[in-house]
Amino acid sequence: MRLIKILLCIVTLLCSCGKENEPEVITGALSNGALVLCEGLFQQNNSQISFISFENKQVENNFFLNRNDRQLGDTGNDLKRYGDKIYIVVNVSSTIEVIDANTFESIKQISMMNGTTAKQPRSILFYDGLAYVTCFDGYVDIIDTTALIINDRIKVGSNPEDMAIVNNKLYVTNSGGLNTPLMDSTVSVIDLNTHQEIEKIIVGMNPGTIKADQDGDIYVVTRGNYSNIPSRMKRINSETDNVEETFNFDISGITRFNDDFLVTYYDFSSAQNNVALFSTTNETIEITEFMPLNEIQTLYGLTYNPSKNKIFISDAMGYTNTGYIREYDVQGNHIHSYHVGLNPSKILFYE
């Protein structure tokens, strides 16, 4: 019987577990730092925000939870600021969290449900007091940023992803990603006065990231089918809405870098990362290997901070380990790495 008692004690001890508390790195209003959206993983309810303090080079994970007493939800996809509000788009939980930009306290949680169907919002963009939200159910929702209610929905293509605005027109990439292997190939063009779709431009299979340059050109990444149809960048003339050029290089994402672009590529089969400099004036790759990426395991996002003149790379560390935000100067020298949550993607800076 003594043995039984000992065994019971061992089991009891081993079953109890302690939770580590994240230390607070900032109190009160946010400044001199960055919010990092960590997407987490599907069905784990572990999307979260990390706050990086540039002042003391420390990170506070679970920042949303710490300031709001509740979790962000499942699979956050976008993080942007408009005025004094921050908007977090949470895809699987199907919510948009509206947060006070100074205190990081919740103002409103907008539920993105259509009856019992989750609309699965994906990304957000602002224009003239309105927020436009792509929803995987094939619509762009329009949210009044003052009243924080959904005003209207615009029907677009299948599983819309990203958006760009030029010439009072909203360009929406329709990925059709949930129809694999028969994905969508179009960009919807929406008149921002009438909120009507004007046309669908055929750009190539599985369009994702879309960015405008200062000349009014639209660049869109078509991701192909990940096997025999490669990823490519296409240029759309926003006057004619025609695809004018296809750039023959592999690409995952586009980031504005002053007037030019940094184009990123991560090869999943070889795990090779690359960042190249693309000149929007000459419309060509100027520097094929813009910076060494020795520290990076899985390039998952790139953000340029013009005021600090620094490049921040999200390293997803193979997607199933907690990631890093790695800070570089524009010469490509690694300055510091910040250990954040699972699958860091979007970054929002505070002066």
Next chain:
Amino acid sequence: MMLCSLGVSELMKWLVISFLWIGGHCIAQKNRIQEINEVTITFNLDTFKSQNKWEALQANEIEALQANDAAGLIRKFTSTSIKSYGGIGGLKTVSSRGLGANHSKILADGFGINNIQNGQVNLGQIHSDNIIFIRSNSDGKSQFLQPISAQVAGSQFSLETFENNFGNDGLQFRLLGKQGSFNQWGSYGALKFTSEKFLFSTHGSFRRADGNYPFTLVNGNQTSEETRSNNDYLDYHFGLTSGIKTGKSVFRLGYMQKEFDQGLPGAVILYNNSADERITSRDQNLFGDHVFKGKKVSLRSFIKMNENNVTYTDPNYLNQNGGIDVSYRNQSLQVGIALENKLSKNLKLHLGVEEVISDLLVSDTTFARPKRYHNYAIVGMKYHFAKRLNLSIQLSEQFVNENNSAGKSAENKFKVNPYIAISTKEEGQRFGHEIWYRNSFRMPTFNELYYNNIGNIDLKPEEAHQINYGWSYSPRKTGKFQYYFRNNIYLNYVNHKIVAIPSKNLFTWSMQNVERANILGTDFKYGSKWKPTKYFKLNLDLNYSLQSARDVSRPDSPSYNNQIAYIPLHTGNIDLSLTYKNTGLRFSNYTNSLRYTLNENISANQVEGFWVSTLSTYYSLNLKNKNILTLRFTIKNLFNSQYAVIRSFIMPGRNYLIVLKYAFN
């Protein structure tokens, strides 16, 4: 019937060759058989004492546990971990000794349960009301002429049902009805007849539940009371077995059909309650075998045909078709022969061959159309020498040929796996020792190879090396108090572990052979029985398992040497039962330590450990002429523990079950 399309000509050729060879061998042996034993189809060889060698649950224990399904029984075994997604009929799989669930083979009445599409058997869909014996076996020993595919699997759980277990008991009858929380209803009825020449049984059962159980949702520092939705379940099983007996042989032929209709509640997603996925399925089995048991030669030839039809719907999936509605038809044919031959007093030879042919047809035309020919052969011997020592050596061969008529096929696989064991003779001894090494693998499943973007036809089989030392102790004297103690220590190494990793983007995962795992484990089992008077009996069973399963894939990875996701470091069971005359009380506890959702062992990935207890009581009324009426009342999750085995799949709290059973003979 359904399997006409499966390479019949190849099969016939193979069968003819096999039968000629083994048949000839038997005829040669037959002449020498003087004494013929009565043959019964039962694999149940255990007594309390032999538990120190094997782990098993007997009919009375199985009944006392009142498990919802086979998973509730298997979790009582050492070094197992059950992944449960919750609910009656919900997905439950078992992994043993830190190996993945695909390494475990489940056998019912001596026939393997196959699912080549996903390689895993949903234990939640295996009823437990008809199970009269279940046993865990990791050591790879040849088990009374079982299918070769089971003998070469990394671990094995073998169960026997009332309706397919034929002794010599004349007419027997069982009728059971149950009612439980969340509008759970179930019934089971079986009629069995065995004579000296003839055997026959028929059975039917059904279960249904609303499954809308309440749970407490913890969201950061806030909690709310919620109810699980879309968790309804309905199934029907029925079957028929008949056979004939001659002095040396039993021929058995049976048919079983199972129908399922269930809602999938899915993960509990914060702020999003939508759940509309459903699965309906039909599982048809035709099985037959011939068992010959001579003094020197034992032989079993077996055949099983299975057709499994599954329809999955998700009306809320945001594709252009406005949802998913896809059907899968899985067919398989297993046929084989196993033989044991006692060559001399000390030398026993066993050998066998088996062919499993499987295919998959999917209504979604973008899916592959794979067909697999999986051939197994085994040859081994057991030698008993120097009074106390047994030596077992075995070599198995597997050849897999695959053909995808809608695209590229995976390459052929050929492997030879050794097994060696040395043990001391247990009978009459207090201590028994055993050491064994075995090497096994599991094939990638059709989903892993072919599923649209996720599948990867270049996958290699996942290999497992296992080495084990075990010892047991039971006192020679048996009196009012009996006990035994058993301990295993094992070291396993898994190479080419098949895991899903994002390979295109975060939404597009694919299967890769990227991980390696080291597993160091030990388990302890203590069993005791105390019977101070004629009417009073007290049983106590305790077990504890430690499975240190480490990710050793990449030294530069943050998860290097961390505990592998969802394998608990500690598991344990406590079972205490009291019987007085016709009344009994049983307390049963099952414990898991914390687990991690991912291989990186950080607090954010923790799923808390849990204790779950069941209290069950019964009263049996012995009526005239072998008629017994038993009433049972069970409280499950007695202390209303709010827990999840898999993150976001919250399990039911305290619930009740009443069972009334009538048995004749």
